[in-house]
Amino acid sequence: MNQHLVLRVITKLMVGFIILFALYVQFHGDYSPGGGFQAGVIFAAAFILYGLVLGLENVKAVLPPWVTHKMMALGVLIYTLVGIYSFFVGFNFLDYGALTPSHPEHGQHYGILLVELGVGITVAGVVISIYYAFVSRSSTSEDEEW
Amino acid sequence: MLWRVLLFWIDQSLRTREIKFLDGRKKIDSVIILTLFIMLVISAIGVVWVKHLFAAAMFSGIFSFLSALLFVMLDAVDVAFTEAAVGAGVSTVLVLGTIVLTKRREQERKVKENLRPLILVILTGMILIYGSLDMPEFGSSNAPAQSHVGLTYLESTPEQIGIPNVVTAVLASYRGFDTLGETAVVFTAGVGVLVLLGGFVRNRRRKDQGES
Numbered sequence: 127m128n129q130h131l132v133l134r135v136i137t138k139l140m141v142g143f144i145i146l147f148a149l150y151v152q153f154h155g156d157y158s159p160g161g162g163f164q165a166g167v168i169f170a171a172a173f174i175l176y177g178l179v180l181g182l183e184n185v186k187a188v189l190p191p192w193v194t195h196k197m198m199a200l201g202v203l204i205y206t207l208v209g210i211y212s213f214f215v216g217f218n219f220l221d222y223g224a225l226t227p228s229h230p231e232h233g234q235h236y237g238i239l240l241v242e243l244g245v246g247i248t249v250a251g252v253v254i255s256i257y258y259a260f261v262s263r264s265s266t267s268e269d270e271e272w
Numbered sequence: 273m274l275w276r277v278l279l280f281w282i283d284q285s286l287r288t289r290e291i292k293f294l295d296g297r298k299k300i301d302s303v304i305i306l307t308l309f310i311m312l313v314i315s316a317i318g319v320v321w322v323k324h325l326f327a328a329a330m331f332s333g334i335f336s337f338l339s340a341l342l343f344v345m346l347d348a349v350d351v352a353f354t355e356a357a358v359g360a361g362v363s364t365v366l367v368l369g370t371i372v373l374t375k376r377r378e379q380e381r382k383v384k385e386n387l388r389p390l391i392l393v394i395l396t397g398m399i400l401i402y403g404s405l406d407m408p409e410f411g412s413s414n415a416p417a418q419s420h421v422g423l424t425y426l427e428s429t430p431e432q433i434g435i436p437n438v439v440t441a442v443l444a445s446y447r448g449f450d451t452l453g454e455t456a457v458v459f460t461a462g463v464g465v466l467v468l469l470g471g472f473v474r475n476r477r478r479k480d481q482g483e484s
Binding site for chain 2: 151155156157158159160161162163164167168170171174175178195198199201202205206209219220222231234235237238241242244245248249251252253255256257259260261263
């Protein structure tokens with residue numbers, strides 16, 4: 127897509143805002159619509175847009191595949207560790223009151239934030255990894271064939 | 273002109289048969305929802321009709337955007353995010369990636385070969401419509417979703433969790449264990465796709481390409 131100057135400039139402009147919106151949906155999920163899953167998908171969509179317009183090599187330089195593979199596991203790990211921490215402190219599994227035992231309601235806030243972060247990281251990692259896996263396979267076509 | 277007559281006719285016929293899907297909403301809302309549904313059907317027919325697979329992929333993207341708009345009309349903004357990002361964005365890109373790897377055009381088939389799938393699809397659609405007749409009215413206060421455990425969540429979230437977004441409270445806290453399972457499912461699906469598509473052996477393939 128080297129010849130599409132407008133697309134490339136607009137994409138560079140948009141990607142930042144898309145990622146910002148993803149972060150808003152992620153960390154503002156307690157107050158506004160959305161949560162970890164939506165944020166992860168929007169985050170991944172930003173990288174996929176970048177990869178579509180500026181080429182696979184460029185997006186892989188920003189976010190290498192080994193990072194997205196680690197992200198997939200890291201999210202589930204964060205989620206599970208929150209649960210395991212809470213029953214080592216003496217609460218039920220995934221009872222977020224454990225995070226601040228003196229004030230359970232605050233614990234719920236922290237717990238939901240951490241857990242949603244885990245979901246977001248996993249979803250973003252999975253979607254970007256699947257995109258890489260699809261697009262990395264050698265293709266036989268050129269731009270003109272479309 | 274024809275368009276307005278059609279809209280008016282559909283609206284009237286829904287009203288006279290006492291289908292209350294659009295009642296209790298503003299007039300403009302019902303017009304927008306009807307237009308979206310008609311466009312949804314048109315884009316679905318487009319997906320089937322078009323032989324060029326690139327155009328079919330674009331039609332399915334349009335279908336997803338239209339359903340995202342419908343979700344916005346039904347006040348489900350978070351579902352609309354997901355539909356727009358996954359349905360229209362990511363899956364369209366993945367379909368395009370598959371087209372690049374396979375063929376641009378659908379294989380021509382005889383009319384007779386298409387007959388059996390068509391009958392099957394019509395039968396399934398009829399069964400689904402028949403099943404939907406038993407569902408509670410749209411927005412009904414007696415619907416199971418409104419009257420059982422959902423009510424408890426709505427009442428107890430402010431004091432137990434203390435956040436305004438009840439959906440997040442239910443997903444992350446009340447049903448936290450379910451969401452952990454869902455995250456594990458997403459993770460497993462990702463690993464499965466990577467194993468099938470060879471996402472982990474990319475370095476070896478690139479070396480092969482360099483030689484050829």
